[in-house]
Amino acid sequence: MxxxxxxxxxxxxxxxxxxxxxxxxxxxxxxxxxxxxxxxxxxxxxxxxxxxxxxxxxxxxxxxxxxxxxxxxxxxxxxxxxxxxxxxxxxxxxxxxxxxxxxxxxxxxxxxxxxxxxxxxxTSIEKWDPSHVLYFVLDKMVDNYFPLVYQIEDMLNEIDENSKKRTMEELLEVLFDTRHHLLSLRHTITPMRDLIYRILNSQRVTYIRGRNEYFSDIHDHLLKLTEMIEANRELTTDIRDSYISINSHQTNHVMKVLTVITTIFMPLTFIAGLYGMNFHYMPELTWKYGYFATLLVMVLVGIGMSIWFNKKGWFK
Known part of the structure:
Protein backbone atom coordinates (compact mmCIF):
# COMPACT_ATOMS: atom_id res chain seq x y z
CA MET A 1 0.00 0.00 0.00
CA THR A 123 -1.59 23.41 13.13
CA SER A 124 1.87 24.75 12.26
CA ILE A 125 2.71 23.03 8.97
CA GLU A 126 5.23 25.75 8.09
CA LYS A 127 7.57 24.35 10.77
CA TRP A 128 7.65 20.93 9.14
CA ASP A 129 10.06 19.76 6.44
CA PRO A 130 11.57 16.39 5.37
CA SER A 131 14.32 16.54 8.01
CA HIS A 132 11.62 17.22 10.60
CA VAL A 133 9.88 13.98 9.61
CA LEU A 134 13.20 12.10 9.76
CA TYR A 135 13.86 13.39 13.26
CA PHE A 136 10.41 12.48 14.57
CA VAL A 137 10.58 8.97 13.08
CA LEU A 138 14.02 8.29 14.56
CA ASP A 139 13.06 9.81 17.90
CA LYS A 140 9.91 7.70 18.14
CA MET A 141 11.88 4.62 17.13
CA VAL A 142 14.44 5.19 19.89
CA ASP A 143 11.73 5.97 22.43
CA ASN A 144 10.19 2.57 21.69
CA TYR A 145 13.48 0.88 22.63
CA PHE A 146 13.21 2.03 26.24
CA PRO A 147 10.13 -0.01 27.33
CA LEU A 148 11.83 -3.21 26.15
CA VAL A 149 15.03 -2.45 28.05
CA TYR A 150 13.09 -1.42 31.18
CA GLN A 151 11.02 -4.60 30.94
CA ILE A 152 14.15 -6.77 30.85
CA GLU A 153 15.69 -4.75 33.70
CA ASP A 154 12.60 -5.26 35.90
CA MET A 155 12.58 -8.96 35.09
CA LEU A 156 16.24 -9.29 36.08
CA ASN A 157 15.60 -7.51 39.37
CA GLU A 158 12.72 -9.90 40.06
CA ILE A 159 14.95 -12.88 39.22
CA ASP A 160 17.70 -11.54 41.48
CA GLU A 161 15.29 -11.15 44.41
CA ASN A 162 13.64 -14.56 43.97
CA SER A 163 16.47 -16.63 42.52
CA LYS A 164 16.44 -19.02 45.50
CA LYS A 165 12.84 -19.99 44.71
CA ARG A 166 13.77 -21.30 41.26
CA THR A 167 15.42 -24.51 40.27
CA MET A 168 18.77 -24.42 38.52
CA GLU A 169 17.21 -25.42 35.19
CA GLU A 170 14.47 -22.76 35.38
CA LEU A 171 16.90 -20.01 36.31
CA LEU A 172 19.42 -20.81 33.60
CA GLU A 173 16.67 -21.04 30.97
CA VAL A 174 15.32 -17.61 31.91
CA LEU A 175 18.80 -16.08 32.03
CA PHE A 176 19.80 -17.47 28.64
CA ASP A 177 16.57 -16.18 27.07
CA THR A 178 17.19 -12.78 28.64
CA ARG A 179 20.77 -12.66 27.37
CA HIS A 180 19.47 -13.57 23.90
CA HIS A 181 17.04 -10.63 24.00
CA LEU A 182 19.77 -8.30 25.26
CA LEU A 183 22.06 -9.44 22.46
CA SER A 184 19.32 -8.73 19.92
CA LEU A 185 18.83 -5.27 21.42
CA ARG A 186 22.55 -4.56 21.32
CA HIS A 187 22.77 -5.63 17.67
CA THR A 188 20.07 -3.06 16.91
CA ILE A 189 20.90 -0.17 19.20
CA THR A 190 24.68 -0.05 18.69
CA PRO A 191 24.47 0.33 14.87
CA MET A 192 21.69 2.89 15.31
CA ARG A 193 23.94 4.84 17.67
CA ASP A 194 26.71 4.79 15.07
CA LEU A 195 24.24 5.89 12.40
CA ILE A 196 23.13 8.95 14.39
CA TYR A 197 26.78 9.76 15.08
CA ARG A 198 27.47 9.75 11.35
CA ILE A 199 24.49 11.99 10.72
CA LEU A 200 25.74 14.49 13.31
CA ASN A 201 29.27 14.54 11.93
CA SER A 202 28.51 14.33 8.23
CA GLN A 203 29.26 17.30 6.01
CA ARG A 204 27.09 15.94 3.21
CA VAL A 205 23.74 15.63 4.99
CA THR A 206 22.87 19.28 4.54
CA TYR A 207 19.16 18.74 5.08
CA ILE A 208 19.42 18.61 8.87
CA ARG A 209 21.42 21.76 9.43
CA GLY A 210 19.91 23.71 12.27
CA ARG A 211 18.57 20.52 13.90
CA ASN A 212 21.82 19.07 15.22
CA GLU A 213 20.72 19.51 18.83
CA TYR A 214 17.66 17.33 18.18
CA PHE A 215 19.67 14.51 16.63
CA SER A 216 22.25 14.92 19.39
CA ASP A 217 19.45 14.25 21.89
CA ILE A 218 18.63 11.01 20.07
CA HIS A 219 22.30 10.05 20.20
CA ASP A 220 22.37 10.66 23.97
CA HIS A 221 19.36 8.37 24.38
CA LEU A 222 21.10 5.65 22.40
CA LEU A 223 24.23 6.03 24.55
CA LYS A 224 22.08 5.58 27.65
CA LEU A 225 20.42 2.51 26.15
CA THR A 226 23.79 1.01 25.28
CA GLU A 227 25.00 1.46 28.85
CA MET A 228 21.79 -0.07 30.23
CA ILE A 229 22.11 -3.10 27.97
CA GLU A 230 25.73 -3.69 28.96
CA ALA A 231 24.83 -3.31 32.63
CA ASN A 232 21.98 -5.81 32.27
CA ARG A 233 24.23 -8.30 30.47
CA GLU A 234 26.71 -8.06 33.35
CA LEU A 235 23.84 -8.52 35.80
CA THR A 236 22.73 -11.73 34.08
CA THR A 237 26.29 -13.02 34.34
CA ASP A 238 26.51 -12.07 38.03
CA ILE A 239 23.17 -13.73 38.83
CA ARG A 240 24.20 -16.89 37.01
CA ASP A 241 27.63 -17.05 38.67
CA SER A 242 26.19 -16.31 42.13
CA TYR A 243 23.52 -18.97 41.81
CA ILE A 244 26.01 -21.53 40.53
CA SER A 245 28.34 -20.68 43.45
CA ILE A 246 25.51 -21.05 45.99
CA ASN A 247 24.40 -24.30 44.40
CA SER A 248 27.98 -25.62 44.41
CA HIS A 249 28.39 -24.60 48.05
CA GLN A 250 25.22 -26.45 49.03
CA THR A 251 26.33 -29.52 47.09
CA ASN A 252 29.74 -29.44 48.78
CA HIS A 253 28.09 -29.14 52.20
CA VAL A 254 25.92 -32.19 51.52
CA MET A 255 28.94 -34.14 50.28
CA LYS A 256 30.89 -33.14 53.39
CA VAL A 257 28.13 -34.39 55.71
CA LEU A 258 27.85 -37.66 53.79
CA THR A 259 31.63 -38.07 53.91
CA VAL A 260 31.68 -37.54 57.69
CA ILE A 261 28.89 -40.09 58.17
CA THR A 262 30.70 -42.58 55.97
CA THR A 263 33.93 -42.00 57.92
CA ILE A 264 32.14 -42.67 61.23
CA PHE A 265 30.78 -45.97 59.93
CA MET A 266 34.11 -47.15 58.54
CA PRO A 267 35.52 -48.49 61.89
CA LEU A 268 32.08 -49.84 62.80
CA THR A 269 31.92 -51.70 59.50
CA PHE A 270 35.45 -53.01 60.11
CA ILE A 271 34.51 -54.36 63.55
CA ALA A 272 31.29 -55.93 62.26
CA GLY A 273 33.16 -57.47 59.32
CA LEU A 274 35.93 -58.77 61.53
CA TYR A 275 33.58 -60.61 63.86
CA GLY A 276 31.51 -61.82 60.96
CA MET A 277 34.31 -64.16 59.81
CA ASN A 278 33.54 -67.86 60.35
CA PHE A 279 36.70 -69.03 62.14
CA HIS A 280 36.38 -71.49 65.04
CA TYR A 281 39.26 -70.26 67.22
CA MET A 282 38.57 -66.53 67.28
CA PRO A 283 39.05 -64.69 70.63
CA GLU A 284 35.95 -63.48 72.43
CA LEU A 285 33.66 -65.79 70.43
CA THR A 286 32.94 -67.97 73.43
CA TRP A 287 32.99 -65.15 75.96
CA LYS A 288 29.64 -64.63 77.68
CA TYR A 289 29.67 -60.84 77.29
CA GLY A 290 31.54 -60.66 73.98
CA TYR A 291 28.54 -59.58 71.91
CA PHE A 292 27.53 -56.80 74.30
CA ALA A 293 31.14 -55.64 74.72
CA THR A 294 31.54 -55.38 70.96
CA LEU A 295 28.33 -53.38 70.61
CA LEU A 296 29.48 -51.05 73.43
CA VAL A 297 32.83 -50.49 71.72
CA MET A 298 31.08 -49.74 68.42
CA VAL A 299 28.72 -47.24 70.11
CA LEU A 300 31.61 -45.53 71.92
CA VAL A 301 33.63 -45.31 68.70
CA GLY A 302 30.67 -43.79 66.80
CA ILE A 303 29.89 -41.26 69.57
CA GLY A 304 33.54 -40.36 70.03
CA MET A 305 34.13 -39.72 66.32
CA SER A 306 30.89 -37.69 66.06
CA ILE A 307 31.96 -35.46 69.00
CA TRP A 308 35.44 -35.03 67.50
CA PHE A 309 34.10 -34.10 64.03
CA ASN A 310 31.57 -31.72 65.57
CA LYS A 311 34.33 -29.88 67.50
CA LYS A 312 36.22 -29.45 64.23
CA GLY A 313 33.09 -27.92 62.67
CA TRP A 314 32.70 -30.56 59.97
CA PHE A 315 28.92 -30.74 60.52
CA LYS A 316 28.41 -26.99 59.92
Whole structure:
Protein backbone atom coordinates (compact mmCIF):
# COMPACT_ATOMS: atom_id res chain seq x y z
CA MET A 1 0.00 0.00 0.00
CA UNK A 2 1.20 3.51 -0.83
CA UNK A 3 0.00 6.67 0.85
CA UNK A 4 1.12 10.19 0.07
CA UNK A 5 0.94 13.58 1.67
CA UNK A 6 2.14 16.90 0.26
CA UNK A 7 2.55 20.42 1.60
CA UNK A 8 1.70 23.15 -0.87
CA UNK A 9 3.49 26.48 -1.19
CA UNK A 10 0.72 28.01 0.89
CA UNK A 11 1.40 25.39 3.61
CA UNK A 12 -1.74 23.39 3.11
CA UNK A 13 -1.84 19.60 3.34
CA UNK A 14 -2.95 17.55 0.34
CA UNK A 15 -3.22 13.77 0.58
CA UNK A 16 -3.45 10.77 -1.74
CA UNK A 17 -1.83 12.37 -4.77
CA UNK A 18 -0.47 10.28 -7.61
CA UNK A 19 3.29 9.80 -7.33
CA UNK A 20 3.93 11.14 -10.84
CA UNK A 21 2.08 14.33 -9.95
CA UNK A 22 4.12 14.69 -6.78
CA UNK A 23 7.44 14.32 -8.58
CA UNK A 24 6.51 16.78 -11.31
CA UNK A 25 4.30 19.05 -9.22
CA UNK A 26 5.08 22.36 -7.58
CA UNK A 27 4.93 21.51 -3.86
CA UNK A 28 6.86 22.78 -0.86
CA UNK A 29 7.71 19.17 -0.03
CA UNK A 30 6.03 15.77 0.10
CA UNK A 31 6.10 12.43 1.92
CA UNK A 32 5.46 9.03 0.32
CA UNK A 33 5.06 5.99 2.56
CA UNK A 34 5.47 2.49 1.10
CA UNK A 35 3.64 0.27 3.59
CA UNK A 36 3.95 -3.48 2.90
CA UNK A 37 4.32 -2.71 -0.83
CA UNK A 38 3.58 -5.15 -3.63
CA UNK A 39 6.06 -5.85 -6.43
CA UNK A 40 4.16 -3.45 -8.69
CA UNK A 41 4.36 -0.71 -6.07
CA UNK A 42 8.09 -1.28 -5.56
CA UNK A 43 8.58 -0.39 -9.23
CA UNK A 44 7.67 3.21 -8.37
CA UNK A 45 11.08 3.46 -6.69
CA UNK A 46 12.62 3.02 -10.16
CA UNK A 47 10.09 5.03 -12.14
CA UNK A 48 9.24 7.83 -11.63
CA UNK A 49 11.26 8.29 -8.39
CA UNK A 50 14.53 7.19 -10.11
CA UNK A 51 16.35 5.95 -7.02
CA UNK A 52 19.66 4.13 -7.35
CA UNK A 53 19.40 0.34 -7.97
CA UNK A 54 21.61 -0.40 -4.95
CA UNK A 55 19.29 1.56 -2.65
CA UNK A 56 16.26 -0.22 -4.10
CA UNK A 57 18.01 -3.56 -3.59
CA UNK A 58 18.60 -2.68 0.07
CA UNK A 59 14.88 -1.97 0.42
CA UNK A 60 13.88 -5.29 -1.11
CA UNK A 61 16.34 -7.39 0.91
CA UNK A 62 15.34 -6.96 4.53
CA UNK A 63 17.37 -6.73 7.73
CA UNK A 64 20.28 -4.75 6.38
CA UNK A 65 22.56 -3.27 9.01
CA UNK A 66 21.62 0.34 9.93
CA UNK A 67 23.63 2.56 7.63
CA UNK A 68 23.83 5.82 5.73
CA UNK A 69 24.49 6.04 1.97
CA UNK A 70 25.02 9.21 -0.03
CA UNK A 71 23.63 9.65 -3.52
CA UNK A 72 23.59 12.61 -5.87
CA UNK A 73 20.43 14.37 -4.77
CA UNK A 74 19.37 12.44 -1.69
CA UNK A 75 20.56 10.43 1.29
CA UNK A 76 19.48 6.85 1.96
CA UNK A 77 19.04 5.60 5.53
CA UNK A 78 18.57 2.03 6.72
CA UNK A 79 17.16 1.97 10.26
CA UNK A 80 15.80 -0.76 12.51
CA UNK A 81 12.78 -0.69 14.78
CA UNK A 82 11.96 -3.31 17.39
CA UNK A 83 8.75 -5.28 17.57
CA UNK A 84 7.33 -4.72 21.05
CA UNK A 85 5.85 -8.21 21.31
CA UNK A 86 8.56 -10.43 19.83
CA UNK A 87 11.62 -8.18 20.40
CA UNK A 88 12.66 -8.78 16.80
CA UNK A 89 14.20 -6.29 14.39
CA UNK A 90 12.11 -4.72 11.65
CA UNK A 91 13.77 -2.67 8.92
CA UNK A 92 12.63 0.82 8.00
CA UNK A 93 14.25 2.52 5.00
CA UNK A 94 14.19 6.27 4.42
CA UNK A 95 15.07 8.36 1.37
CA UNK A 96 15.69 11.96 2.35
CA UNK A 97 15.87 14.74 -0.22
CA UNK A 98 15.59 18.50 -0.02
CA UNK A 99 11.92 18.44 -1.04
CA UNK A 100 10.81 14.97 -0.08
CA UNK A 101 11.03 12.07 2.35
CA UNK A 102 10.22 8.51 1.27
CA UNK A 103 9.68 5.78 3.86
CA UNK A 104 9.69 2.09 2.97
CA UNK A 105 8.84 -0.80 5.29
CA UNK A 106 7.62 -4.39 4.83
CA UNK A 107 6.04 -4.57 8.31
CA UNK A 108 3.51 -2.31 10.05
CA UNK A 109 5.30 0.64 11.67
CA UNK A 110 3.81 2.34 14.70
CA UNK A 111 6.51 5.01 14.41
CA UNK A 112 5.47 5.98 10.89
CA UNK A 113 1.78 5.92 11.82
CA UNK A 114 2.39 8.18 14.82
CA UNK A 115 4.42 10.76 12.89
CA UNK A 116 1.94 10.64 9.98
CA UNK A 117 -0.90 11.37 12.40
CA UNK A 118 1.03 14.23 14.04
CA UNK A 119 1.70 15.79 10.67
CA UNK A 120 -1.91 15.61 9.52
CA UNK A 121 -3.14 17.10 12.81
CA UNK A 122 -0.45 19.77 13.06
CA THR A 123 -1.59 23.41 13.13
CA SER A 124 1.87 24.75 12.26
CA ILE A 125 2.71 23.03 8.97
CA GLU A 126 5.23 25.75 8.09
CA LYS A 127 7.57 24.35 10.77
CA TRP A 128 7.65 20.93 9.14
CA ASP A 129 10.06 19.76 6.44
CA PRO A 130 11.57 16.39 5.37
CA SER A 131 14.32 16.54 8.01
CA HIS A 132 11.62 17.22 10.60
CA VAL A 133 9.88 13.98 9.61
CA LEU A 134 13.20 12.10 9.76
CA TYR A 135 13.86 13.39 13.26
CA PHE A 136 10.41 12.48 14.57
CA VAL A 137 10.58 8.97 13.08
CA LEU A 138 14.02 8.29 14.56
CA ASP A 139 13.06 9.81 17.90
CA LYS A 140 9.91 7.70 18.14
CA MET A 141 11.88 4.62 17.13
CA VAL A 142 14.44 5.19 19.89
CA ASP A 143 11.73 5.97 22.43
CA ASN A 144 10.19 2.57 21.69
CA TYR A 145 13.48 0.88 22.63
CA PHE A 146 13.21 2.03 26.24
CA PRO A 147 10.13 -0.01 27.33
CA LEU A 148 11.83 -3.21 26.15
CA VAL A 149 15.03 -2.45 28.05
CA TYR A 150 13.09 -1.42 31.18
CA GLN A 151 11.02 -4.60 30.94
CA ILE A 152 14.15 -6.77 30.85
CA GLU A 153 15.69 -4.75 33.70
CA ASP A 154 12.60 -5.26 35.90
CA MET A 155 12.58 -8.96 35.09
CA LEU A 156 16.24 -9.29 36.08
CA ASN A 157 15.60 -7.51 39.37
CA GLU A 158 12.72 -9.90 40.06
CA ILE A 159 14.95 -12.88 39.22
CA ASP A 160 17.70 -11.54 41.48
CA GLU A 161 15.29 -11.15 44.41
CA ASN A 162 13.64 -14.56 43.97
CA SER A 163 16.47 -16.63 42.52
CA LYS A 164 16.44 -19.02 45.50
CA LYS A 165 12.84 -19.99 44.71
CA ARG A 166 13.77 -21.30 41.26
CA THR A 167 15.42 -24.51 40.27
CA MET A 168 18.77 -24.42 38.52
CA GLU A 169 17.21 -25.42 35.19
CA GLU A 170 14.47 -22.76 35.38
CA LEU A 171 16.90 -20.01 36.31
CA LEU A 172 19.42 -20.81 33.60
CA GLU A 173 16.67 -21.04 30.97
CA VAL A 174 15.32 -17.61 31.91
CA LEU A 175 18.80 -16.08 32.03
CA PHE A 176 19.80 -17.47 28.64
CA ASP A 177 16.57 -16.18 27.07
CA THR A 178 17.19 -12.78 28.64
CA ARG A 179 20.77 -12.66 27.37
CA HIS A 180 19.47 -13.57 23.90
CA HIS A 181 17.04 -10.63 24.00
CA LEU A 182 19.77 -8.30 25.26
CA LEU A 183 22.06 -9.44 22.46
CA SER A 184 19.32 -8.73 19.92
CA LEU A 185 18.83 -5.27 21.42
CA ARG A 186 22.55 -4.56 21.32
CA HIS A 187 22.77 -5.63 17.67
CA THR A 188 20.07 -3.06 16.91
CA ILE A 189 20.90 -0.17 19.20
CA THR A 190 24.68 -0.05 18.69
CA PRO A 191 24.47 0.33 14.87
CA MET A 192 21.69 2.89 15.31
CA ARG A 193 23.94 4.84 17.67
CA ASP A 194 26.71 4.79 15.07
CA LEU A 195 24.24 5.89 12.40
CA ILE A 196 23.13 8.95 14.39
CA TYR A 197 26.78 9.76 15.08
CA ARG A 198 27.47 9.75 11.35
CA ILE A 199 24.49 11.99 10.72
CA LEU A 200 25.74 14.49 13.31
CA ASN A 201 29.27 14.54 11.93
CA SER A 202 28.51 14.33 8.23
CA GLN A 203 29.26 17.30 6.01
CA ARG A 204 27.09 15.94 3.21
CA VAL A 205 23.74 15.63 4.99
CA THR A 206 22.87 19.28 4.54
CA TYR A 207 19.16 18.74 5.08
CA ILE A 208 19.42 18.61 8.87
CA ARG A 209 21.42 21.76 9.43
CA GLY A 210 19.91 23.71 12.27
CA ARG A 211 18.57 20.52 13.90
CA ASN A 212 21.82 19.07 15.22
CA GLU A 213 20.72 19.51 18.83
CA TYR A 214 17.66 17.33 18.18
CA PHE A 215 19.67 14.51 16.63
CA SER A 216 22.25 14.92 19.39
CA ASP A 217 19.45 14.25 21.89
CA ILE A 218 18.63 11.01 20.07
CA HIS A 219 22.30 10.05 20.20
CA ASP A 220 22.37 10.66 23.97
CA HIS A 221 19.36 8.37 24.38
CA LEU A 222 21.10 5.65 22.40
CA LEU A 223 24.23 6.03 24.55
CA LYS A 224 22.08 5.58 27.65
CA LEU A 225 20.42 2.51 26.15
CA THR A 226 23.79 1.01 25.28
CA GLU A 227 25.00 1.46 28.85
CA MET A 228 21.79 -0.07 30.23
CA ILE A 229 22.11 -3.10 27.97
CA GLU A 230 25.73 -3.69 28.96
CA ALA A 231 24.83 -3.31 32.63
CA ASN A 232 21.98 -5.81 32.27
CA ARG A 233 24.23 -8.30 30.47
CA GLU A 234 26.71 -8.06 33.35
CA LEU A 235 23.84 -8.52 35.80
CA THR A 236 22.73 -11.73 34.08
CA THR A 237 26.29 -13.02 34.34
CA ASP A 238 26.51 -12.07 38.03
CA ILE A 239 23.17 -13.73 38.83
CA ARG A 240 24.20 -16.89 37.01
CA ASP A 241 27.63 -17.05 38.67
CA SER A 242 26.19 -16.31 42.13
CA TYR A 243 23.52 -18.97 41.81
CA ILE A 244 26.01 -21.53 40.53
CA SER A 245 28.34 -20.68 43.45
CA ILE A 246 25.51 -21.05 45.99
CA ASN A 247 24.40 -24.30 44.40
CA SER A 248 27.98 -25.62 44.41
CA HIS A 249 28.39 -24.60 48.05
CA GLN A 250 25.22 -26.45 49.03
CA THR A 251 26.33 -29.52 47.09
CA ASN A 252 29.74 -29.44 48.78
CA HIS A 253 28.09 -29.14 52.20
CA VAL A 254 25.92 -32.19 51.52
CA MET A 255 28.94 -34.14 50.28
CA LYS A 256 30.89 -33.14 53.39
CA VAL A 257 28.13 -34.39 55.71
CA LEU A 258 27.85 -37.66 53.79
CA THR A 259 31.63 -38.07 53.91
CA VAL A 260 31.68 -37.54 57.69
CA ILE A 261 28.89 -40.09 58.17
CA THR A 262 30.70 -42.58 55.97
CA THR A 263 33.93 -42.00 57.92
CA ILE A 264 32.14 -42.67 61.23
CA PHE A 265 30.78 -45.97 59.93
CA MET A 266 34.11 -47.15 58.54
CA PRO A 267 35.52 -48.49 61.89
CA LEU A 268 32.08 -49.84 62.80
CA THR A 269 31.92 -51.70 59.50
CA PHE A 270 35.45 -53.01 60.11
CA ILE A 271 34.51 -54.36 63.55
CA ALA A 272 31.29 -55.93 62.26
CA GLY A 273 33.16 -57.47 59.32
CA LEU A 274 35.93 -58.77 61.53
CA TYR A 275 33.58 -60.61 63.86
CA GLY A 276 31.51 -61.82 60.96
CA MET A 277 34.31 -64.16 59.81
CA ASN A 278 33.54 -67.86 60.35
CA PHE A 279 36.70 -69.03 62.14
CA HIS A 280 36.38 -71.49 65.04
CA TYR A 281 39.26 -70.26 67.22
CA MET A 282 38.57 -66.53 67.28
CA PRO A 283 39.05 -64.69 70.63
CA GLU A 284 35.95 -63.48 72.43
CA LEU A 285 33.66 -65.79 70.43
CA THR A 286 32.94 -67.97 73.43
CA TRP A 287 32.99 -65.15 75.96
CA LYS A 288 29.64 -64.63 77.68
CA TYR A 289 29.67 -60.84 77.29
CA GLY A 290 31.54 -60.66 73.98
CA TYR A 291 28.54 -59.58 71.91
CA PHE A 292 27.53 -56.80 74.30
CA ALA A 293 31.14 -55.64 74.72
CA THR A 294 31.54 -55.38 70.96
CA LEU A 295 28.33 -53.38 70.61
CA LEU A 296 29.48 -51.05 73.43
CA VAL A 297 32.83 -50.49 71.72
CA MET A 298 31.08 -49.74 68.42
CA VAL A 299 28.72 -47.24 70.11
CA LEU A 300 31.61 -45.53 71.92
CA VAL A 301 33.63 -45.31 68.70
CA GLY A 302 30.67 -43.79 66.80
CA ILE A 303 29.89 -41.26 69.57
CA GLY A 304 33.54 -40.36 70.03
CA MET A 305 34.13 -39.72 66.32
CA SER A 306 30.89 -37.69 66.06
CA ILE A 307 31.96 -35.46 69.00
CA TRP A 308 35.44 -35.03 67.50
CA PHE A 309 34.10 -34.10 64.03
CA ASN A 310 31.57 -31.72 65.57
CA LYS A 311 34.33 -29.88 67.50
CA LYS A 312 36.22 -29.45 64.23
CA GLY A 313 33.09 -27.92 62.67
CA TRP A 314 32.70 -30.56 59.97
CA PHE A 315 28.92 -30.74 60.52
CA LYS A 316 28.41 -26.99 59.92
Missing amino acids: IRTIAVTNSYEIVRDIDISQLVNGDYQWYWIDFHEPTNEEIEFLRTPLSFHPLAIEDCIHQLQRPKLDYYENYTFFVTQALNQQTITKEELDIFLGERYVITFHHNPSSEIDEVWRRLTLS
